Amino acid sequence: MxxxxxxxxxxxxxxxxxxxxxxxxxxxxxxxxxxxxxxxxxxxxxxxxxxxxxxxxxxxxTQPLFNWAGRNSLFPLHLGLACCAIEFAAGFGARWDAERFGVVPRSSPRQCDLLIINGTVTWKFSHKLITLWEQMPEPKWAIAMGNCATGGGPFRTAYSVVPGVDKLFPIDVYIAGCPPRPEAMLDGILRLERLIRERHG
Amino acid sequence: MSEMWVNMGPQHPMTHGLWNLRVKIDGELIVDVDPEIGYLHRGIEKICEYRRYNEVVTLMDRSCYVAGLAWEQLYFIAAEQALGVEVPERAEYVRTMAQELQRLASHIMWYAAYVEDLGLMSPMLYGMRDRDLVLDLFQSFTGARMTYEYMRVGGVRNDLPVGFSDRARKVMDWIEKKLVEYENLCERSDIFRKRTVGVGILKAKDCLNTGVTGPMLRAAGVARDLRRDRPYSVYSEMDFVIPTHDGADAYGRYRVRMEEMRQSIRIVRQSLDWLDRHPGRVMAEKVPRFVGTPSPPPGREEYVLARDFPKGRGLAAMEEPHGEAVAYIVNEGNEHPYRAKLRSPVFVNISAAKHYMIGYRVSDIPVIMGSVDVCLGEADR
Amino acid sequence: MTAVSSWPEALARLKAEVPDAITGESARPGVLAVLAVPAPSIRRLATWLRDEGTFSHCSLVLGIDWIDHMEVVYHLWSDALKGYLELSVTLPAEDPHVDSLGGVWGGAIWHERETWDLLGIRFDGHPDPRRLLMPEGYKFHPLRKSFELREPEELEVKSRHV
Structure with missing residues (x-):
C-alpha cells in the first residue's frame, strides 16, 4: 500500500x-x-x-569500462629528455618489454594519455613541455621519472634547471633513481594503474 | 614554390634527444637548416666550479649518458694533469678496457636507434638485448648500468671482481657473432641501402673546416683517431686499426661504426689478457689532500699528500664514441677547479648541419641525423 | 712553400712570416706550445696557422673570467704535427671583444656563440651572433665569476623565466 x-x-x-x-x-x-x-x-x-x-x-x-581500458593501455609520449630516456628505451627493449603491460610510446601528444618526464627539464624547455602537456587530451597522467624531474637531481643548483617538474604541472607518480632502472620505471607505471583504479574506479 | 620553416623538435622522434632542427623547405627539398640546441643545458661547467675534483664525476657521467665512462676518464686525465698525479698501470688498463666496453655499448645503442628510424624494428630489439649484456658487465664492476661514478683522481674506485674476465670474454664472443647478424640484417636490406647510400654527404674538406670529428670524419676517409695520433692511457700498447670509408655518407658512417665495434672487442680482449697476468693496485699511492677524503680513514693515510699542490692547467683529449672530446681544466690551487671546459664532439657535429643536409629531402632527415649519432647531454652540457 | 714538419720549424717560420703576431711562448705538457697573442693580430695569425702551419682543425674555443681581466683560449689541432697548439688572448674586463675566427675555421662559429652566451665575450665580425644555449632575452652571462649559484629555494621562480 x-x-x-x-x-x-x-x-x-x-x-x-x-x-x-x-x-x-x-x-x-x-x-x-x-x-x-x-x-x-x-x-x-x-x-x-x-x-x-x-x-x-x-x-x-561506462566510466569503469573506460578506466579499465585506459589504465591497461597507457600510451606514453615518445619524449626523450636526458639520461632516463635511455633507460626508458631499454624498458621497451627485449629484456623488459614494457609493451606486455599495454604501454606503447606514441610520437604525437594527441594520441597519448601519459607523459613520462624522463630527464632534466630546463627553463628553456619548460614552455614547450607545458605545451605538450596541454596538447594531450583528458584524461591524462604524468610520471616524473628520476631525480632530475622529481627535484632537480644533481643539477638542482644550476641556473638553467627547473628544480622539480611539479613546479609546472601536477605529477601523479614520482620514480626515484638517477636514473631509475627499467624495473623501477615499470613499477611506476603499474603504480599509476593502481592509482587510476583507486581514484576513478 | 613557396618556402617555409618547419620545426623538427624539440619533441620529435627524429631528434634522439632534446633539440630543435629548424628546416627551411621548398616542397620536399631542404633549402636551409638552423639547428637550435640548449634545451638540455644543465650548467655542468658552472657546477664543476663549485665541487671538489672527485665530486665532479657524477656530472661527467650524466653529461653523456650513453658514454659515461668516456667522459669520466676525459675529465680525470685533465684533472690528473692539472694536479700532477700519477696513475698505476693496472688502473690504466682497467680504464682502457672500460672505455672500449663503453664504445661498444654506445655504438650498439646507436645501431638500435638508427635502424629503428629506418623502419627495421627487429634490429632495434636485437641491439637493445646485446647492449644489456655489456651493461651487465658494467654493473658487475661499477655497480650501475649507466651512471657509474667509477673513476677517481689517481685511478679507479675498485678492482675488477672475481670471474670478470671469463664473463667479459663470453660476452665479447657473443657480440662478435651477433655483429655478423646485424650486418646481414642491414646490408642485405634494399630499404636500408637505398636510404643510406649517397645520403648526407660531408666531404673530408668540409669535415676539416667545420671541425667534425669521429666516425663522421673517418667515413670521409680521414684516418684521424686520437687513440693512435695522441695516445692516452695505454692505447699505445694496443693493437688495433682505424677503420675508414670513402663514401662520406650515412652508409659509410654505419660501416665505420660496425668496424669500430670489432676493433673495440679486440682491445677489450687484449686488456683482459694483460689484466689477468698483472695484479696490483688500481689507485695511486698519493693523491692531493683535497681530492681524496678530507679526513682519511685509519690505515689509509697514504692517500693523503701535502695540502697544497701546484697551480696548473690540464688538457685532455680523447676519442669518445662520438668523436674528439676535449676537457680543459684550470686549477688555481683550490679544492675545486677554477674553470672546467668540455668540448663535445656532438656539439660541433650538429653545428655543421648546413653542410650535410641542404639539398636532400625531408624524408632523409632522420637518416642523416641518425648517422650523426647525437647525444644532447654532452652537446648542451 | 712546403708544409711544416715539426713545431720548432713552424715556430721559426711563424716568427719570420707573421711578425709581431705573438708576444710570448711557453711550454706545458700536453700541448705543443702556448702562444700569447695580442687581440688585434689573432685573425692574421689564425689564417697563417691554417694555411701554412697545418693547423687545419679548430678544436676548442673557451673563455676564462679572471675577474680583473678575461682570457680567450683557442686549441688547434694539426694532423701533421699530431698535437694541440694553445693560443691565449688576454682581454680587458670591461667590454671584452676579439675578432671572430668563424671565417677561418667554420668549427669555431658555435664555440664563439657559446662563449658569448656564457661569458659575454663579443666576437667582432661573427656571422651569427645569437645566444646558443640560454634562450634569447636571458640577461646574464652565467659562467662569469660574478654570477653565483644558489639553492633553488632562494630564487623567485618568476625571475628565472625569460
Whole structure:
C-alpha cells in the first residue's frame, strides 16, 4: 500500500514520489522517483533534462569500462629528455618489454594519455613541455621519472634547471633513481594503474 | 614554390634527444637548416666550479649518458694533469678496457636507434638485448648500468671482481657473432641501402673546416683517431686499426661504426689478457689532500699528500664514441677547479648541419641525423 | 712553400712570416706550445696557422673570467704535427671583444656563440651572433665569476623565466 503525494518542480515537471506507509515514520529520502511527462512535453523536456540524466547514467555505466581500458593501455609520449630516456628505451627493449603491460610510446601528444618526464627539464624547455602537456587530451597522467624531474637531481643548483617538474604541472607518480632502472620505471607505471583504479574506479 | 620553416623538435622522434632542427623547405627539398640546441643545458661547467675534483664525476657521467665512462676518464686525465698525479698501470688498463666496453655499448645503442628510424624494428630489439649484456658487465664492476661514478683522481674506485674476465670474454664472443647478424640484417636490406647510400654527404674538406670529428670524419676517409695520433692511457700498447670509408655518407658512417665495434672487442680482449697476468693496485699511492677524503680513514693515510699542490692547467683529449672530446681544466690551487671546459664532439657535429643536409629531402632527415649519432647531454652540457 | 714538419720549424717560420703576431711562448705538457697573442693580430695569425702551419682543425674555443681581466683560449689541432697548439688572448674586463675566427675555421662559429652566451665575450665580425644555449632575452652571462649559484629555494621562480 502506498500513499501518493505530488509536488511540482520549478521546471514544471511533475515528480511523483511514492512513500512507505507503515508503523515507523515515513523515510526522509524518497526510495523511488518516477519521471512522468506528457507526450507533447516530451521533446523540449528531453532536451532540457533527460539528456543530462542519460549522460550521467551513461557515464556511471561506462566510466569503469573506460578506466579499465585506459589504465591497461597507457600510451606514453615518445619524449626523450636526458639520461632516463635511455633507460626508458631499454624498458621497451627485449629484456623488459614494457609493451606486455599495454604501454606503447606514441610520437604525437594527441594520441597519448601519459607523459613520462624522463630527464632534466630546463627553463628553456619548460614552455614547450607545458605545451605538450596541454596538447594531450583528458584524461591524462604524468610520471616524473628520476631525480632530475622529481627535484632537480644533481643539477638542482644550476641556473638553467627547473628544480622539480611539479613546479609546472601536477605529477601523479614520482620514480626515484638517477636514473631509475627499467624495473623501477615499470613499477611506476603499474603504480599509476593502481592509482587510476583507486581514484576513478 | 613557396618556402617555409618547419620545426623538427624539440619533441620529435627524429631528434634522439632534446633539440630543435629548424628546416627551411621548398616542397620536399631542404633549402636551409638552423639547428637550435640548449634545451638540455644543465650548467655542468658552472657546477664543476663549485665541487671538489672527485665530486665532479657524477656530472661527467650524466653529461653523456650513453658514454659515461668516456667522459669520466676525459675529465680525470685533465684533472690528473692539472694536479700532477700519477696513475698505476693496472688502473690504466682497467680504464682502457672500460672505455672500449663503453664504445661498444654506445655504438650498439646507436645501431638500435638508427635502424629503428629506418623502419627495421627487429634490429632495434636485437641491439637493445646485446647492449644489456655489456651493461651487465658494467654493473658487475661499477655497480650501475649507466651512471657509474667509477673513476677517481689517481685511478679507479675498485678492482675488477672475481670471474670478470671469463664473463667479459663470453660476452665479447657473443657480440662478435651477433655483429655478423646485424650486418646481414642491414646490408642485405634494399630499404636500408637505398636510404643510406649517397645520403648526407660531408666531404673530408668540409669535415676539416667545420671541425667534425669521429666516425663522421673517418667515413670521409680521414684516418684521424686520437687513440693512435695522441695516445692516452695505454692505447699505445694496443693493437688495433682505424677503420675508414670513402663514401662520406650515412652508409659509410654505419660501416665505420660496425668496424669500430670489432676493433673495440679486440682491445677489450687484449686488456683482459694483460689484466689477468698483472695484479696490483688500481689507485695511486698519493693523491692531493683535497681530492681524496678530507679526513682519511685509519690505515689509509697514504692517500693523503701535502695540502697544497701546484697551480696548473690540464688538457685532455680523447676519442669518445662520438668523436674528439676535449676537457680543459684550470686549477688555481683550490679544492675545486677554477674553470672546467668540455668540448663535445656532438656539439660541433650538429653545428655543421648546413653542410650535410641542404639539398636532400625531408624524408632523409632522420637518416642523416641518425648517422650523426647525437647525444644532447654532452652537446648542451 | 712546403708544409711544416715539426713545431720548432713552424715556430721559426711563424716568427719570420707573421711578425709581431705573438708576444710570448711557453711550454706545458700536453700541448705543443702556448702562444700569447695580442687581440688585434689573432685573425692574421689564425689564417697563417691554417694555411701554412697545418693547423687545419679548430678544436676548442673557451673563455676564462679572471675577474680583473678575461682570457680567450683557442686549441688547434694539426694532423701533421699530431698535437694541440694553445693560443691565449688576454682581454680587458670591461667590454671584452676579439675578432671572430668563424671565417677561418667554420668549427669555431658555435664555440664563439657559446662563449658569448656564457661569458659575454663579443666576437667582432661573427656571422651569427645569437645566444646558443640560454634562450634569447636571458640577461646574464652565467659562467662569469660574478654570477653565483644558489639553492633553488632562494630564487623567485618568476625571475628565472625569460
Amino acid at each position: 502506498t500513499d501518493t503525494t505530488a509536488s511540482t518542480h520549478s521546471a514544471g515537471t511533475t515528480v511523483v514520489t511514492h512513500l512507505h506507509k507503515g508503523d515507523s515514520p515515513a523515510p526522509e529520502v524518497p526510495t523511488e522517483q518516477i519521471l512522468a511527462v506528457s507526450a507533447k512535453e516530451f521533446i523540449p523536456l528531453w532536451k532540457e533534462n533527460l539528456q543530462g540524466l542519460v549522460n550521467k547514467g551513461m557515464d556511471t555505466l
